[in-house]
Amino acid sequence: MNLYAKDNPGQRTLIPMGKRTVGKDFVIFAGPCAVENSQQLMEITSEIRPWVDGFRAGFFKPRTSPYSFAGSGSEGLAELSGLKLDLPMVVELMSVEQVKDWADAVDIIQIGARNMYNYPLLEAVAASGKPVLLKRHFSATIDELLMAAEYILSRGNKQFMLCERGIRAFEPRLRNCLDLGTLCLLRQLTHLPVLVDPSHAAGDASLVAPLALAAAAAGADGLLLEVHPNPMEALSDGPQALTPAQLGELAGRIKEMLELLRK
Numbered sequence: 001m002n003l004y005a006k007d008n009p010g011q012r013t014l015i016p017m018g019k020r021t022v023g024k025d026f027v028i029f030a031g032p033c034a035v036e037n038s039q040q041l042m043e044i045t046s047e048i049r050p051w052v053d054g055f056r057a058g059f060f061k062p063r064t065s066p067y068s069f070a071g072s073g074s075e076g077l078a079e080l081s082g083l084k085l086d087l088p089m090v091v092e093l094m095s096v097e098q099v100k101d102w103a104d105a106v107d108i109i110q111i112g113a114r115n116m117y118n119y120p121l122l123e124a125v126a127a128s129g130k131p132v133l134l135k136r137h138f139s140a141t142i143d144e145l146l147m148a149a150e151y152i153l154s155r156g157n158k159q160f161m162l163c164e165r166g167i168r169a170f171e172p173r174l175r176n177c178l179d180l181g182t183l184c185l186l187r188q189l190t191h192l193p194v195l196v197d198p199s200h201a202a203g204d205a206s207l208v209a210p211l212a213l214a215a216a217a218a219g220a221d222g223l224l225l226e227v228h229p230n231p232m233e234a235l236s237d238g239p240q241a242l243t244p245a246q247l248g249e250l251a252g253r254i255k256e257m258l259e260l261l262r263k
C-alpha cells in the first residue's frame with residue numbers, strides 16, 4: 001500500500017507547529033509573496049501576527065519572466081534568524097543547493113508548484129528532515145501529486161502537508177481554477193494535511209476571501225495567504241495581495257464560520 005494512504009478513515013498526520021498542530025487545528029500562514037527587504041518583513045509580520053499561526057515569505061521567487069523581481073535572496077534569508085519572529089516561517093526553496101544551505105534557517109520548506117516534479121529536490125527535502133509544504137503543480141493530476149508526496153514519505157520524512165493552489169483551466173479571467181473537488185478527494189485519500197492557497201488561485205484580492213471561506217468549509221486544514229501593506233506597490237503578485245486589515249477581517253470570518261460548522 002502507498003504510504004500516503006490512510007490505514008483507517010480517521011488517520012491524520014499531525015505536525016506540531018508553534019502553539020498549533022497542523023492536521024488538527026485550522027491554521028493560517030500569511031505574508032508577502034516576495035520579501036522586498038527585512039524592514040518590510042518585520043512590519044508585515046508584526047501587523048498580521050494577531051491573526052496567523054505562522055508566516056509565509058518568498059526569498060527566492062520562481063518568476064515567469066527573468067526580468068521580474070525575484071525576492072531578496074540569500075542576503076534576505078541570512079537576516080531572517082536575527083528578526084526573532086517567534087512564529088513558524090514557511091519559505092520556498094527551489095534547488096538542492098538551497099536546501100543544503102538554508103533548510104536550517106526556516107521552519108517549513110515550501111516546494112512551489114513549478115517544482116512538484118523536481119524529484120531530486122523532493123529527495124533533498126525528504127533528507128533534510130524538516131517539515132515540508134508541497135504545492136500541487138498547476139497541471140498535476142491527483143495521482144501525480146500523491147506520487148510526489150510518496151517520494152518524500154518513502155524517504156522517511158513524514159512531517160509534511162499538501163497545498164492546492166489552483167490549476168490551469170480554459171478561463172482567462174481567473175489566474176487559475178481553485179480545485180476544491182480535489183481538496184475533498186485528497187482529504188479522503190490521504191492522512192496528510194491539505195492546505196489551500198486561494199491567493200495564487202484567484203490572482204485577484206477581491207476573490208481571495210470567498211475562496212478562502214469556501215476552502216475552509218470544504219475541509220481544508222489551513223490556508224496560505226499573500227499579504228502586502230500596499231498591494232499597489234508590491235514588487236510581486238500585488239493584485240492578489242490582501243492588506244493586513246483585510247486579512248484580519250477574513251481570519252475573523254473564518255473563525256466564526258468554523259465554530260458554526262462545528263455546532
Ligand code: PEP
Nearest residue numbers: 058112113114135165200
Ligand atoms: C508562492 O506561494 O510563493 C508561489 C510561488 O506559489 P506557486 O508555487 O503555487 O505558484
Ligand code: MN
Nearest residue numbers: 033226236237
Ligand atoms: Mn505570489
